[in-house]
Amino acid sequence: MVNVIGLGYIGLPTALMMAAHGVEVIGTDYNKKLVDTLNAGHTTFKEKGLDELFANAVKAGVRFTTEYQVTDTYIVSVPTPYDKFSKKIDACYVVAAVKSVMEVCPKGATVVIESTISPGTIDKFVRPVIEENGFKIGEDIHLVHAPERIIPGNMVYELLHNNRTIGADNREIGEKVKEYYASFCQGEIVVTDIKTAEMTKVVENTFRAVNIAFANELAKICRHDGMDVYEIIKICNMHPRVNILQPGPGVGGHCISVDPWFLVGDYPALTKVIGESMKTNDGMPDFVLNRIYEIMKEKGLKDITKVGLYGLTYKENVDDIRESPTLQLLESQERHLATGLKVYDPFITDDVVKNQYHDLDKFLNDVDMVVVMVKHNEIKENADKLANKVILDCQNVIDLPEVYHI
Ligand SMILES: NC(=O)c1ccc[n+]([C@@H]2O[C@H](COP(=O)([O-])OP(=O)(O)OC[C@H]3O[C@@H](n4cnc5c(N)ncnc54)[C@H](O)[C@@H]3O)[C@@H](O)[C@H]2O)c1
Structure with a gap:
């Protein structure tokens, strides 16, 4: 049985995919609200094909819990941010998850780190945690790194078709973990050593x-x-x-x-x-902000509250806003003690920023200038609605007579 730790954008589809292909899977996340949502029969983010995969996995017996399981294989898929000052990886989530695994795992278990990690992270941060818990690596606990390549917006297809990399200390263990992934992955799965796998992903x-x-x-x-x-x-x-x-x-x-x-x-x-x-x-969000001011000046527009940013997500046709250029631009504007830009994104239904709209027509009605930050299909299909606006198209998708670009 596989215990997937961390049920976010990567852990959840991985757990569902394995379960839907005959592997016994329990997903663990310390976020109780997220686990409750899954147990109530709902997915936690929008993604093409995810709801169908979820239904298949539930039918196949996948379970979700906040508890770590006693089992022989763990797949850790928790966040790996970087330290904004040193730029080095911040491995605290991986370390915390592995510590929790160590509290329950039996001897002989394999711990697969699926999170993206910099070369040497397993040596520097993960091995010590295991050894501090009295386990001998290679005998009591086996270590594997299996990074993920899927792209939001096409995750389900890519899980099935991408090639994969598995890094292991021990070839035999690498091959065993490969079998779990091969249950669903139709791409080639290369088995190599851990540091090579860490480096390839980065x-x-x-x-x-x-x-x-x-x-x-x-x-x-x-x-x-x-x-x-x-x-x-x-x-x-x-x-x-x-x-x-x-x-x-x-x-x-x-x-x-x-x-x-x-x-x-x-x-x-x-x-x-x-x-x-x-x-x-x-530096690009700042560059766009300067372009906005340049174009406003050229067109004689004086009121920043009549400028609207189309798109809040970091890429098209997904609902993920993490580190998005629009958020970076809004932060930059606030650093310059300016505010007032209006924002709209069809994929973001919660209020996450000031002056946010939830209806395209209302948004367009309230602005004179539209900055296309994200090329969602919606804006491509409704480009004619921008005809009487000043347009800064940062994605080069609007085919109208007068359009400004970055
Ligand atoms: N999102 C992507 O497109 C993508 C693609 C490839 C690789 N990755 C990598 O995959 C890893 C996971 O990313 P993500 O986007 O799924 O993150 P995420 O933030 O969407 O999900 C992480 C989940 O882990 C849970 N969690 C954190 N610590 C935990 C712990 N100790 N115990 C139990 N649950 C815990 C959180 O509650 C969260 O639900 C990262 O290393 C990321 O770089 C992400």
Whole structure:
């Protein structure tokens, strides 16, 4: 039986997927409200295909609890933020979860860390916890790292089809854990050592962050000298070996905006490109704010309360707002002692920021300028409603005669 610890964006679909494919699974989360919601038959976030997967998993017998279970396999999927000052990984959630596992687990159990962790985290933080509890690693407790690659918005499909990496001290244990994942995963599953697995996950997200930063930097150069960054990228990408990403208003979520910092924190002298890339991406919400003021000046708009940000989530068609560029922009505005921007997102039904709307038409009725921060399908399908507005399209998705870009 597998005890999945942490039932958030990653732990929940993983637990459901295993359960729906014949593995006996109990999910544990210390958030009682979340566990109660699941036990009442509801999922805790919106995601394509999740409700159906949930129904299948419940039918197959998945259970949810706040208690840690006595079993032979644990999958730990708790948050791994970074320390804003040192930039190093903050492993406190992983350490706390492993400590709790140690209180109940029998000898011979395998602890799989699925959370994204920087290279060396298991050596530095996890092994000591296990040894302090009197267990011998490799005999009493086996350690595995199985990072996750799925993207919000397409999680269910990607869980089924992505390739995976499993890092283990002991090949045989790695292969045993691989069987659990192979119950549902149709991709290739590579078994390697723990530190390699730790590094690959962080490197994958760093690759993406650096490439996004390159596109954002091009946008800034082009803005400075009146060039069309989208036309330039389109032409460059016709080169057979060039594939430049699109610029945007910033990077959010708990992966690309976080994980590369782990490397900067641990290897400050060796991560010049990565560090500058992260700063470039983090600077984009401020860049957008400056664009808003520039365009307001050009169009003779004086009232910031007549400017609306479309989109609060960190990417399109999901309800995850963590570290989102819109939140970063609003914070930046408050740091400049200014407030008043209106905000709307079709995926966010709770009030999470000031001046938030829950209806597109009401929102549009109250603003003269719309800043498209997120390319939800809704705004693409309703672009004609923006026709009489001043538009700053940070995502290059609005096809109307007069549109400003970043
Ligand atoms: N969200 C993504 O798109 C994504 C993608 C790939 C990898 N990851 C990584 O997966 C890990 C988990 O991320 P997430 O987005 O699922 O986080 P999350 O915040 O959505 O969920 C984490 C859950 O763990 C629970 N939790 C924390 N400590 C606990 C403990 N000691 N005992 C029991 N429950 C505990 C929390 O209550 C929460 O429900 C992170 O390392 C993240 O970097 C996330």
